[in-house]
Amino acid sequence: MVRPMKLVLYDYYRSSASYRVRIALNLKGVAHERVPVNLLEGEQKDEAYRALNPQGFVPMLDADGERLTQSLAIIGWLDRVFPEPPLLPADTAERAHVVALCLTIAADIHPINNLRVLKQLAAMGIDQSGRDDWYRHWISEGFAALEALAAPRAGRFLFGDSVTTADVCLVPQMFNARRFDVPLDFYPTLVRADAAASALEPFAAAHPDRVAPAETPG
Numbered sequence: 001m002v003r004p005m006k007l008v009l010y011d012y013y014r015s016s017a018s019y020r021v022r023i024a025l026n027l028k029g030v031a032h033e034r035v036p037v038n039l040l041e042g043e044q045k046d047e048a049y050r051a052l053n054p055q056g057f058v059p060m061l062d063a064d065g066e067r068l069t070q071s072l073a074i075i076g077w078l079d080r081v082f083p084e085p086p087l088l089p090a091d092t093a094e095r096a097h098v099v100a101l102c103l104t105i106a107a108d109i110h111p112i113n114n115l116r117v118l119k120q121l122a123a124m125g126i127d128q129s130g131r132d133d134w135y136r137h138w139i140s141e142g143f144a145a146l147e148a149l150a151a152p153r154a155g156r157f158l159f160g161d162s163v164t165t166a167d168v169c170l171v172p173q174m175f176n177a178r179r180f181d182v183p184l185d186f187y188p189t190l191v192r193a194d195a196a197a198s199a200l201e202p203f204a205a206a207h208p209d210r211v212a213p214a215e216t217p218g
């Protein structure tokens, strides 16, 4: 039995790394509060927030005063503290495969399309259309690799027939891809797994449209 714990998630509704943690919290059925950090207004760089998370990123999860950062580290922590349902396979080789799927997204696609990278491209004189091409390029290249890696062992979800952390990473990245009109026809395994996972309430309840501040335009 897990002792009662106060969990506070610092996040931004459209941050895909935050979206991953919202999904994981929902899958575990863990009660938590949310503190929005407005990335477009630069609140992540405020001194007060940086005093909590020196990296100036969301998400951050405060667990009874223990401040956890990095979405995959937070999800790994949640999986240890709240073991049901498990988000990684028990088998060592299968676990390594699922972690590889996660990192293809979280380490190789997502960071180069981060807000600070897009801002730096703008500062270097790359216009909006060039920045959008950049964004689409890295998702398309990453998704091609992910499709090839995932397809042989995919089932209903990205790995097999149970939700894993790979689906937790996939769904927010697919949301980003659609926002930027990335053509998805080449990635049937990703599209199928995304649809199956997104239909589940823990995923649906974490969607940016469901958690956006009331005054945010659609």
Ligand SMILES: N[C@@H](CCC(=O)N[C@@H](CS)C(=O)NCC(=O)O)C(=O)O
Pocket: 014, 015, 016, 017, 018, 039, 044, 056, 057, 058, 059, 069, 070, 071, 072, 106, 114, 115, 116, 117
């Ligand atoms: N590797 C980190 C990435 C976190 C991250 O990139 N967060 C973005 C939002 S998705 C952020 O806070 N960006 C702020 C900025 O770029 O200034 C994680 O997985 O938690």
